[in-house]
Amino acid sequence: xxxxxxxxxxxxxxxxxxxxxxxxxxxxxxxxxxxxxxxxxxxxxxxxxxxxxxxxxxxxxxxxxxxxxxxxxxxxxxxxxxxxxxxxxxxxxxxxxxxxxxxxxxxxxxxxxxxxxxxxxxxxxxxxxxxxxxxxxxxxxxxxxxxxxxxxxxxxxxxxxxxxxxxxxxxxxxxxxxxxxxxxxxxxxxxxxxxxxxxxxxxxxxxxxxxxxxxxxxxxxxxxxxxxxxxxxxxxxxxxxxxxxxxxxxxxxxxxxxxxxxxxxx
Amino acid sequence: xxxxxxxxxxxxxxxxxxxxxxxxxxxxxxxxxxxxxxxxxxxxxxxxxxxxxxxxxxxxxxxxxxxxxxxxxxxxxxxxxxxxxxxxxxxxxxxxxxxxxxxxxxxxxxxxxxxxxxxxxxxxxxxxxxxxxxxxxxxxxxxxxxxxxxxxxxxxxxxxxxxxxxxxxxxxxxxxxxxxxxxxxxxxxxxxxxxxxxxxxxxxxxxxxxxxxxxxxxxxxxxxxxxxxxxxxxxxxxxxxxxxxxxxxxxxxxxxxxxxxxxxxxxxxxxxxxxxxxxxxxxxxxxxxxxxxxxxxxxxxxxxxxxxxxxx
Numbered sequence: 001x002x003x004x005x006x007x008x009x010x011x012x013x014x015x016x017x018x019x020x021x022x023x024x025x026x027x028x029x030x031x032x033x034x035x036x037x038x039x040x041x042x043x044x045x046x047x048x049x050x051x052x053x054x055x056x057x058x059x060x061x062x063x064x065x066x067x068x069x070x071x072x073x074x075x076x077x078x079x080x081x082x083x084x085x086x087x088x089x090x091x092x093x094x095x096x097x098x099x100x101x102x103x104x105x106x107x108x109x110x111x112x113x114x115x116x117x118x119x120x121x122x123x124x125x126x127x128x129x130x131x132x133x134x135x136x137x138x139x140x141x142x143x144x145x146x147x148x149x150x151x152x153x154x155x156x157x158x159x160x161x162x163x164x165x166x167x168x169x170x171x172x173x174x175x176x177x178x179x180x181x182x183x184x185x186x187x188x189x190x191x192x193x194x195x196x197x198x199x200x201x202x203x204x205x206x207x208x209x210x211x212x213x214x215x216x217x218x219x220x221x222x223x224x225x226x227x228x229x230x231x232x233x234x235x236x237x238x239x240x241x242x243x244x245x246x247x248x249x250x251x252x253x254x255x256x257x258x259x260x261x262x263x264x265x266x
Numbered sequence: 267x268x269x270x271x272x273x274x275x276x277x278x279x280x281x282x283x284x285x286x287x288x289x290x291x292x293x294x295x296x297x298x299x300x301x302x303x304x305x306x307x308x309x310x311x312x313x314x315x316x317x318x319x320x321x322x323x324x325x326x327x328x329x330x331x332x333x334x335x336x337x338x339x340x341x342x343x344x345x346x347x348x349x350x351x352x353x354x355x356x357x358x359x360x361x362x363x364x365x366x367x368x369x370x371x372x373x374x375x376x377x378x379x380x381x382x383x384x385x386x387x388x389x390x391x392x393x394x395x396x397x398x399x400x401x402x403x404x405x406x407x408x409x410x411x412x413x414x415x416x417x418x419x420x421x422x423x424x425x426x427x428x429x430x431x432x433x434x435x436x437x438x439x440x441x442x443x444x445x446x447x448x449x450x451x452x453x454x455x456x457x458x459x460x461x462x463x464x465x466x467x468x469x470x471x472x473x474x475x476x477x478x479x480x481x482x483x484x485x486x487x488x489x490x491x492x493x494x495x496x497x498x499x500x501x502x503x504x505x506x507x508x509x510x511x512x513x514x515x516x517x518x519x520x521x522x523x524x525x526x527x528x529x530x531x532x533x534x535x536x537x538x539x540x541x542x543x544x545x546x547x548x549x550x551x552x553x554x555x556x557x558x559x560x561x562x563x564x565x566x567x568x569x570x571x572x573x574x575x576x577x578x
Contacts (some may be wrong), residue, residue: 003385005380005383005385006383006385006386006387008380009377009380009381009383009385009388009391010385010387010391012376012377012380012391012395013390013391013392013394013395014394016394016395016397016398016452016455016456017394017395017397017398019398019406019409019410019413019414019421019452020397020398020401022413022414022421023401023409023413026413034419035418035419036419036424037418037419037420037423037424037427037434038424038425038427038428039419039421039424039425039428079303079304079307080304082299082300082301082303082304083300083301083303083304083305085300086297086298086299086300086301087301090297091297092294092297092298092301098301098305100567100571101305102304102308103567103570104563104567105308105312105313106509107509107559107562107563107566107567108312108316108556108559108563109512109513109532109552109555109556109559110513111513111515111531111532111535111536111552111555112316112319112535112552112553112555112556113312113315113316113319113552114535114536114539114548114552115318115319115322115535115539115545115548115549115552116314116315116316116318116319116322116549117315118539119318119545120315135311136311138307138311139307139308139311139312142304142307142308143308146304196400199402200402200403200404202403202404202515202516202519203515203516203532203536206519207536207540216402217402217403217404217405217516220402220404220405220408221404221519221520223408223412224408224411224519224520224523225523226412230412231412231413231419234408234409234412234413235409235413237405238401238402238405238406238408238409241402241404241405242400242401242402242405245400245401245402246397246400246401249396249399249400250393250396250400253393253396256396256460257460257461257463257464260457260460260461260506261461261464261502261506
C-alpha cells in the first residue's frame with residue numbers, strides 16, 4: 001500500500017515538474033530543433049538561445065529588476081523590523097488593530113490604485129524611473145514583511161527578555177544578544193520572500209516604466225506576440241529570469257508557507 | 267477606508283486578550299516611535315491613491331481630451347455597468363478566480379495527502395512540486411502560450427502526435443478560458459499544497475491512532491478527523507488564492523492578450539486607462555473591484571484572525 005502512494009506521488013511530482021524540465025531542455029536546443037513536431041528530445045545541446053538572449057539587450061532589464069527588488073527589500077526590512085518590534089516585543093496598545101490594518105492594505109487590489117499612482121508619477125516626472133517603482137514595491141511588501149517579522153519576533157522568549165532587563169541589560173545589548181540570534185533566520189526568509197514578490201511584479205512595471213527602467217518581466221512581455229523561430233530564446237529568457245526566484249524560493253523553502261500565508265500558518 | 271470597518275469584525279476576537287508584557291518604564295511615544303515610519307509610509311502610498319481613485323471615478327476625464335475634464339456624477343458607474351465588455355469582464359473575473367481556486371485547492375489537497383505519507387524521495391518530490399510556483403508568472407504564461415499550447419510545434423500537440431492521435435487542436439483559440447485556467451492551476455496548486463501540507467502536519471496524531479484502534483476506516487478518519495482540522499487551512503488557502511487570482515494580470519495579458527472573451531477586470535482596467543485613456547471609467551471600475559474585494563477580504567481577515575488567535 002505504502003509503495004502505491006510513493007509511486008503516485010512521484011508520478012504527480014514529475015507531471016508538475018515536466019513543463020519546467022521541458023522549458024530548460026528547449027532553452028538548450030537550437031531554434032530549429034526546438035520547433036519540431038513531434039518534439040526532438042535527443043537533439044544536440046547548445047547555449048545559442050542564451051547567447052542570443054543576452055546579446056539582445058537583456059542586461060539592462062535584469063539590472064533594473066535587481067536594483068528594484070534588492071532596493072525595496074532593504075527599505076522594507078528597515079521599516080518592518082522596528083514596526084514588528086513595536087507589535088511583538090514591546091507592543092503598543094491596540095497592536096492587533098495595527099497589525100490587521102497592515103494586512104487589510106495587502107488585500108486591496110493594486111489595479112484600483114494604478115491610475116492615481118500613474119498620475120502622481122507623471123506629475124512628479126518619475127515615469128520610467130526605477131526609484132519610483134522601488135518605492136511602490138516597498139508598499140506592496142511592507143505588510144507582508146511586518147506580519148512575517150512579527151511572527152518571527154514573537155518567538156523570542158519573553159522570560160529571557162525580562163530577565164535580561166532586570167539584570168540591567170541595555171536596549172542595544174538585548175537586541176544584539178537575545179533578539180538578533182532568534183530573528184536572523186526570520187529576517188533572511190522575509191527578505192527572500194519580499195525579493196520574490198518584487199521580482200515577479202508585472203502590472204506596475206509595465207505601466208510605469210519604458211525603455212530606461214523596464215524590468216525583466218516587462219522585457220519578457222516582448223515575446224508575447226512573437227512569431228517564427230524563437231522558442232529556444234524565449235525558454236532561455238524564462239529560465240534566466242526565473243533563476244533568481246527559484247534560488248530564493250528554495251533557500252526560503254521552510255519558511256515559504258509562513259511567508260505566503262502572511263505568517264498565519266507555521 | 268471601508269476596509270478598516272470590515273476588519274473590525276476580525277480584530278475584536280483577538281483584542282480581548284491582554285497585551286503581552288506591559289512595560290511602564292517607557293513613555294507612550296517611545297513605544298510607538300518604531301511603528302510610525304512603516305505606518306505613515308503605508309498610509310501615504312496605499313490609502314491616498316484609493317481616495318484619488320474614488321474622486322476620479324466621479325469625473326469626466328479622458329487624457330486625450332483634457333479640455334473636456336469635469337464632474338460626471340455617476341455617469342462612469344452607469345457606463346461601467348452598461349458596457350457589455352466591462353460586464354463580461356466581471357463575469358470572467360469570477361469564472362477565472364473560482365475555477366482556478368477550486369481546482370488548485372482540490373489538486374493541492376490530493377498532493378498534500380500524498381506528501382503526508384512516508385515514501386522514498388519525499389523531499390525531492392516536494393521540491394519538484396514547488397517548482398511551478400517559483401517560475402516568474404510572465405515567464406510561465408509565455409511557456410504555456412508558446413511552448414506548450416502552440417498548435418504547430420507545442421509540446422501538447424507533440425505528445426498527441428507521439429501517441430498516434432491525428433488531432434492537433436489549436437488550444438488557445440478553441441478553449442481560451444480553459445487555457446488560461448490550466449496555466450494558473452499549474453502555478454497555484456503548489457501554493458495550496460504547501461498550506462494544506464502545513465495543516466496536515468500540524469494535526470495531532472493521538473486522536474487518529476485512537477480512532478484506528480477503535481476500528482475507524484481510513485475514509486472515516488479523513489471525514490471526521492482530518493477534514494475538520496483541515497477546514498480552516500482550506501479556507502485560508504481558498505481566500506488567499508482568491509485575493510491573488512482576482513488581481514491576476516500576467517496570465518490574461520500574456521496568453522490571450524485579453525482577447526477571445528477572457529479579459530478580466532484588472533486587464534480591462536489596464537486597457538481602459540492605458541490604451542483608451544478613459545481615466546474616469548477606469549477609476550469607476552477600480553472602485554467596483556475594491557468593493558468586491560472587501561467582501562473577500564472580510565472573510566479572509568476573519569479566518570486569519572482565528573488562526574492568529576489559535577497560534578497564541
